[in-house]
Amino acid sequence: MVSLTNRQKVFTQLGIVDDGIQYAEIAWYIEILITIGAWFSALALTVPVIAIFGLSSDSAKELLVPAVVVVVAAFFILRQSTIGPFLRQFAATLALAGEGLFVIVMGDLTHSLEIAATAAVVLTLVSLSFLPQVSIQFPATVATMGLIILAIVFDSDSVWLVDFTLAFSMAFGVYLLLQPPRRFDVRGFATALVLIAPIVLGFGELGLARELGEYTWYPGWAAQSVLVLIALWLVWRLRLFIHDRRMQLLLAAAVILLGAIIPAGLYSAVVLLLIAYSLGSMPWAVISGLAVCYAVTRLYYMLGISLLLKSFLLAGAGLICIGLWFFAERAARVGEKL
Amino acid sequence: MIKEERITVSDIHRLVIKGQISSAHYLAARALLRDEHEWRNRARLSLLALGVGQVVAALIFFFAFNWAEFPDIGKFAVIELAIIILSGSAWFKGLDHPLSQALGISAFVALGVLLAVIGQVYQTGADLWTLFAVWAGLSLPVVFALRNAIAWLIWLTVSLIAATLYTEQVWVLSGRIASGMVPIILAVIITLAFTIREGLSKAYFREAGPSWIRYILLAAMLGFWTLMASVTMFQKDILALGEILSIFIPIAGFILVCSGVLKLTLFPAYDMLSVTMVFLAISIFLSFVAGRLLFVTLDEEFSSLFLIGIVTMTIFGGMAVILLRLSQARRE
Numbered sequence: 001m002v003s004l005t006n007r008q009k010v011f012t013q014l015g016i017v018d019d020g021i022q023y024a025e026i027a028w029y030i031e032i033l034i035t036i037g038a039w040f041s042a043l044a045l046t047v048p049v050i051a052i053f054g055l056s057s058d059s060a061k062e063l064l065v066p067a068v069v070v071v072v073a074a075f076f077i078l079r080q081s082t083i084g085p086f087l088r089q090f091a092a093t094l095a096l097a098g099e100g101l102f103v104i105v106m107g108d109l110t111h112s113l114e115i116a117a118t119a120a121v122v123l124t125l126v127s128l129s130f131l132p133q134v135s136i137q138f139p140a141t142v143a144t145m146g147l148i149i150l151a152i153v154f155d156s157d158s159v160w161l162v163d164f165t166l167a168f169s170m171a172f173g174v175y176l177l178l179q180p181p182r183r184f185d186v187r188g189f190a191t192a193l194v195l196i197a198p199i200v201l202g203f204g205e206l207g208l209a210r211e212l213g214e215y216t217w218y219p220g221w222a223a224q225s226v227l228v229l230i231a232l233w234l235v236w237r238l239r240l241f242i243h244d245r246r247m248q249l250l251l252a253a254a255v256i257l258l259g260a261i262i263p264a265g266l267y268s269a270v271v272l273l274l275i276a277y278s279l280g281s282m283p284w285a286v287i288s289g290l291a292v293c294y295a296v297t298r299l300y301y302m303l304g305i306s307l308l309l310k311s312f313l314l315a316g317a318g319l320i321c322i323g324l325w326f327f328a329e330r331a332a333r334v335g336e337k338l
Numbered sequence: 339m340i341k342e343e344r345i346t347v348s349d350i351h352r353l354v355i356k357g358q359i360s361s362a363h364y365l366a367a368r369a370l371l372r373d374e375h376e377w378r379n380r381a382r383l384s385l386l387a388l389g390v391g392q393v394v395a396a397l398i399f400f401f402a403f404n405w406a407e408f409p410d411i412g413k414f415a416v417i418e419l420a421i422i423i424l425s426g427s428a429w430f431k432g433l434d435h436p437l438s439q440a441l442g443i444s445a446f447v448a449l450g451v452l453l454a455v456i457g458q459v460y461q462t463g464a465d466l467w468t469l470f471a472v473w474a475g476l477s478l479p480v481v482f483a484l485r486n487a488i489a490w491l492i493w494l495t496v497s498l499i500a501a502t503l504y505t506e507q508v509w510v511l512s513g514r515i516a517s518g519m520v521p522i523i524l525a526v527i528i529t530l531a532f533t534i535r536e537g538l539s540k541a542y543f544r545e546a547g548p549s550w551i552r553y554i555l556l557a558a559m560l561g562f563w564t565l566m567a568s569v570t571m572f573q574k575d576i577l578a579l580g581e582i583l584s585i586f587i588p589i590a591g592f593i594l595v596c597s598g599v600l601k602l603t604l605f606p607a608y609d610m611l612s613v614t615m616v617f618l619a620i621s622i623f624l625s626f627v628a629g630r631l632l633f634v635t636l637d638e639e640f641s642s643l644f645l646i647g648i649v650t651m652t653i654f655g656g657m658a659v660i661l662l663r664l665s666q667a668r669r670e
Contacts, residue, residue, distance in 0.1 A: 030661050032618075318396060
């Protein structure tokens with residue numbers, strides 16, 4: 001099937017009436033310039049407000065006033081109908097700074113990381129409706145997830161809970177990416193939820209690999225099974241593109257086998273590859289490649305198991321991928337002959 | 339000619355948010371925009387790359403596990419054998435083939451590993467810059483033969499590391515130049531590389547490579563010049579050549595590079611990515627200049643930050659408006 005880029009043809013194929021509205025897309029590099037400018041300006045304008053209110057007292061509760069001032073100013077700008085992309089981005093960044101200040105105040109008043117993390121979750125979820133920019137949703141979500149992880153690590157001894165949180169948030173993120181909701185643009189939020197997993201899991205425990213090294217059952221393995229379920233769901237969604245049922249079954253089998261062999265960090269990078277293929281997105285493909293390199297590097301420095309065992313695990317995973325490639329090539333050649 | 343109206347992934351997303359396409363059909367709608375044949379090829383290629391990459395990583399892990407116990411002769415034999423196999427296969431298949439070029443680049447990288455092992459085994463005590471300089475020198479014929487832009491990019495990186503280490507370990511330590519001169523020397527080398535690449539591109543030489551090579555060199559060049567031009571705002575006599583020359587050289591270099599790139603990319607056809615990179619560099623530099631001037635003028639008061647914020651906003655906002663108009667003009 002060849003791609004369609006003609007607007008009318010696509011609308012006809014989808015069976016919907018063209019509303020005539022064209023998405024005023026700004027090139028990504030111009031978006032970057034706008035975002036950098038907005039961050040610089042917002043920082044320069046927020047720091048003196050914090051300094052004037054916050055530095056005069058030992059308690060962070062004094063920051064409540066600047067938090068409100070900054071958020072009110074941001075909403076005042078956002079409500080104007082004639083503002084351009086730069087001012088909109090600037091106001092969104094101000095709103096993010098205000099939310100950040102509010103979370104700091106909550107944490108300081110209650111001396112609790114859990115309350116600060118809860119406040120961050122509530123503010124992030126509430127702001128999704130009026131701050132659709134990826135450059136705002138992404139850092140807000142990353143910061144919130146960071147707070148949640150810190151709260152788990154400092155307030156309980158169960159590090160495996162971090163694995164579970166990351167695995168479930170990745171599952172939610174993947175769902176939002178492949179089936180985006182109506183009314184809300186949550187691409188930045190979903191992207192952050194998905195990307196944070198391979199980064200943190202690369203530092204974390206090793207799933208089955210650790211079991212092989214220490215011969216003890218480890219709860220991280222249960223979190224890894226959530227990742228396997230995500231990968232299986234992605235394989236099921238790929239039935240749109242993979243019409244050969246045997247090939248799809250082979251892919252599902254490979255995904256389960258890889259889940260049993262490779263550690264969570266590397267496995268979540270493989271999940272990113274499946275997302276890239278499902279969405280047909282080059283940026284996701286590049287990120288997946290980088291994530292695989294990162295995960296292999298992290299694996300090298302893991303002290304939990306020996307290099308010899310790691311090399312066997314990687315060789316096994318590599319051979320599974322090469323085997324799958326062999327079958328995919330053969331299926332493609334048969335398809336071409338037909 | 340009637341202009342064909344195009345549809346993008348963002349349009350599909352907007353239709354889902356408006357409820358015209360259901361969430362469950364989002365992937366199917368996106369699938370209409372992709373070249374399925376192309377994506378199947380990419381998927382198979384990435385599967386192969388993932389498999390081979392993991393096997394290669396497994397081999398490296400395996401050797402790393404046994405490296406200390408390996409006899410020295412074995413270490414040399416493994417790497418030299420790899421170089422012979424890689425370069426032999428590349429030569430056998432013909433240097434024009436993409437696979438041969440990948441093999442040739444791998445041989446070039448393996449040569450660096452061999453030199454590092456020589457240094458490790460014999461403990462020569464030489465300065466680190468010699469390793470990179472010898473690596474760059476010995477691999478030069480290979481890179482010439484490959485006629486590949488990626489090979490040249492890696493070679494340039496090795497040469498830049500050699501130049502950095504040499505200037506820091508020899509010239510700076512002996513007091514011949516100030517450490518502030520090192521980024522200027524690197525910026526000049528990258529500017530030369532960029533100019534040569536553009537010359538090769540105009541003459542349709544294959545060595546110029548795809549356009550992303552231009553962007554990498556441009557980003558590195560602008561990064562160094564912007565850094566140095568901005569730093570001179572805050573540090574006196576950074577190049578140890580006198581206050582005037584220390585300010586003049588980085589700023590003149592920055593202006594020259596920005597105007598040269600703008601002239602190159604605005605005519606005859608806009609290269610908007612390059613133009614945006616230059617605008618970003620100019621915005622950052624101007625913001626630092628304004629920040630420095632206002633901070634000093636207003637007696638380093640916290641309130642001067644307000645003014646700096648507004649000026650920064652004006653600079654970046656103004657640049658964004660110009661870029662959006664240029665981008666619109668290009669589309670029309």
